Amino acid sequence: MSELTLTVMRLGFLAVLWLFVIVAVQVIRSDLFGTRVTQRGSRRQDARPQQNTRQQAAAPPQQRGQQPAASGGGRQRRGAPTKLVVSEGTLTGTTVALQGQTITLGRAHDSTIVLDDDYASSRHARIYPDRDGQWIVEDLGSTNGTYLDRTRLTTATPIPLGAPIRIGKTVIELRK
Amino acid sequence: MSVVTNTTTIGAIEAPSRRNTELALLAFAVVIPVFAYLNVGLAIDGKVPAGMAGYGLGLALLAGVAHLVVRKWAPYSDPLLLPLATLLNGMGLVLIWRLDQSPRLIATSMRLYKSFSPDAPSQMMYSAVGIAMFVGVLVLLKDHRVLQRYTYISMVVSLVLLLLPLVPGLGADVFGAKIWIRVGGFSIQPGEFAKLVLAVFFSGYLMVKRDALALASRRFMGLYLPRGRDLGPILTIWAVSLLILVFENDLGTSLLFFGMFVIMLYVATERTSWIVMGLLMAVAGAAVVGSTASHVKSRVAAWLDPFGCLETATDQNMLNACDQMTQVLMSFGSGGILGTGLGQGNSDLISFAANSDFIFATVGEELGLAGVMVFLLLYGLIVERGIRTALAARDPFGKLLAMGLSGAFALQIFVVAGGVMGLIPLTGMTMPFLAYGGSSVIANWALIGILIRISDTARRPAPAPAPSPDAEMTQVVRP
Numbered sequence: 001m002s003e004l005t006l007t008v009m010r011l012g013f014l015a016v017l018w019l020f021v022i023v024a025v026q027v028i029r030s031d032l033f034g035t036r037v038t039q040r041g042s043r044r045q046d047a048r049p050q051q052n053t054r055q056q057a058a059a060p061p062q063q064r065g066q067q068p069a070a071s072g073g074g075r076q077r078r079g080a081p082t083k084l085v086v087s088e089g090t091l092t093g094t095t096v097a098l099q100g101q102t103i104t105l106g107r108a109h110d111s112t113i114v115l116d117d118d119y120a121s122s123r124h125a126r127i128y129p130d131r132d133g134q135w136i137v138e139d140l141g142s143t144n145g146t147y148l149d150r151t152r153l154t155t156a157t158p159i160p161l162g163a164p165i166r167i168g169k170t171v172i173e174l175r176k
Numbered sequence: 177m178s179v180v181t182n183t184t185t186i187g188a189i190e191a192p193s194r195r196n197t198e199l200a201l202l203a204f205a206v207v208i209p210v211f212a213y214l215n216v217g218l219a220i221d222g223k224v225p226a227g228m229a230g231y232g233l234g235l236a237l238l239a240g241v242a243h244l245v246v247r248k249w250a251p252y253s254d255p256l257l258l259p260l261a262t263l264l265n266g267m268g269l270v271l272i273w274r275l276d277q278s279p280r281l282i283a284t285s286m287r288l289y290k291s292f293s294p295d296a297p298s299q300m301m302y303s304a305v306g307i308a309m310f311v312g313v314l315v316l317l318k319d320h321r322v323l324q325r326y327t328y329i330s331m332v333v334s335l336v337l338l339l340l341p342l343v344p345g346l347g348a349d350v351f352g353a354k355i356w357i358r359v360g361g362f363s364i365q366p367g368e369f370a371k372l373v374l375a376v377f378f379s380g381y382l383m384v385k386r387d388a389l390a391l392a393s394r395r396f397m398g399l400y401l402p403r404g405r406d407l408g409p410i411l412t413i414w415a416v417s418l419l420i421l422v423f424e425n426d427l428g429t430s431l432l433f434f435g436m437f438v439i440m441l442y443v444a445t446e447r448t449s450w451i452v453m454g455l456l457m458a459v460a461g462a463a464v465v466g467s468t469a470s471h472v473k474s475r476v477a478a479w480l481d482p483f484g485c486l487e488t489a490t491d492q493n494m495l496n497a498c499d500q501m502t503q504v505l506m507s508f509g510s511g512g513i514l515g516t517g518l519g520q521g522n523s524d525l526i527s528f529a530a531n532s533d534f535i536f537a538t539v540g541e542e543l544g545l546a547g548v549m550v551f552l553l554l555y556g557l558i559v560e561r562g563i564r565t566a567l568a569a570r571d572p573f574g575k576l577l578a579m580g581l582s583g584a585f586a587l588q589i590f591v592v593a594g595g596v597m598g599l600i601p602l603t604g605m606t607m608p609f610l611a612y613g614g615s616s617v618i619a620n621w622a623l624i625g626i627l628i629r630i631s632d633t634a635r636r637p638a639p640a641p642a643p644s645p646d647a648e649m650t651q652v653v654r655p
Contacts, residue, residue, distance in 0.1 A: 005218070006215075006218065006219055006517055006520065007517070009215045009218065009219075009517070009518075010215070010514070010515065010516075010517035010518070010520075011514065013211060013212060013215055013518065013543075014514065014515070014543060014544075014546045014547060014550075016208055016211060017208065017543075017546075017547060017550040018546070018550060020201075020204055020205065020208060020263065020550075020554075021550055021553050021554065021557070023201065023204065024201065024256055024259070024260065024554075024557055025557075027194075027197055027201065027255060027256055028256065028557070028560070028561075031564075
């Protein structure tokens, strides 16, 4: 066998070995980034017009009460918070846009923010806007309590901008 | 539905089973060794080797069977483990076959044993048994959590397996290490299987005891020192691994078991103090044994100064150890960056255990640094997939078992490759899948089988939660 052929084969074989490693790493890469980010809001907003009539009839009373605030996004006061940010705890960095909807917090899987926190109750607290757009936090009878700054909440309390709401190890703030 | 949220949801793409990816990679992993086989044949004889079709078909058949079994019994398992193991096994077969062709090794064998039998066919048979073992694990072990029931039985079984080579009449002393047993013409290395069984025991034990080990401790000089009674198991394992070392002259296996236990202890308790203590105990044990046992002493001398100790060696045993080490280092050195090419090196000058303990030297010489890196990466990827499986597993037992098995696998690679390259003293262990040896191949296929079973459970999409009829109705009524 000629020297040239063997040299080509030798280098070719090494190249093929490395190719295998690269292909394998590509497979891992698709595994690592195998998550998909979806904007739930945009999809639902598209679907809103057709559903509107049915919603008016079917929406539970609590949610129907918020409808004006939700639709009247335009008359939000200046300086009103626009998003809710988790600043401490396992969910750090999660943000939820505030658009007049009630945000439920707790370990229950249907909460808006599902807290993976040993000190949280399954339905721990909720954050909702009152009639003039002021955001209110209310403890839903949780075991370990909800704290606004340092005080434990006993009644529904308005949330100042940037004040930390503490639930177990999770801290939530409202921001502009 | 009326609620308009703008929440960003991060969800996994609908769990693809990725079996087709596996099939494609598997085909690639069969083609590469066939290419290598052709390369060796052309380099040695100048013509296409006669057994190529048979070899390729055999490997493809084994890989195909394994793939179909995975498709049927573990459809969501990791797509990489099987192709990686197949490639390593196939390359091992090629390298062993290449060393079978060496006139030098044939002459040595004729001189020493008056006979020569090629090792590649028997390694092919062992690979087939290994795949059968793999299939058996996947078919019989429907859920890895079943193993949890046998925690203490596994402890007894592993101790029995470890002690078997010491039983007179059954154990066989081969080149100074008593790690084989001879049953009806076959020699088996029970230590390879003990590795798997011991991992089951460790994970079962640590799962139950990890809180006691992690929390009940005193703080001393920045370290959390565990209570005396919690120290019991680690001391026992330490003593057992030292006893193996002393009575069976097997540095590698004792290092492997002790290291595996420390890794799993650390993973289970998240306490750095266990690693510190484990390292201290390992160093203490190694120092004592290294300065007393002659077998280990000669290995250490060969490690510290392989070329110098050829002159200063005091006995034949030490001379052999130093001689092997120099041969291996020369072999790696002459490979250079790109190697001499398959079948064109002189790694067959290593006259002892060229195709088992020192097979990595053949990789180093004929494929060079570039090839050695590929092999280390392939092993690294197997370990990575194992640890990834441990991360993804939902039950603590599966987590610990996957971690323990991949940790043991990684440690074994480190001990063998490090020993052969002169980083640590040489120990008689086999490179998984690559080296000649039935027990090793079979046990490692079983290990891959268990990892695939755990990864199937871990990656299987969770069943949808049962719809709860009154979830929507729950409301808070405010006065």
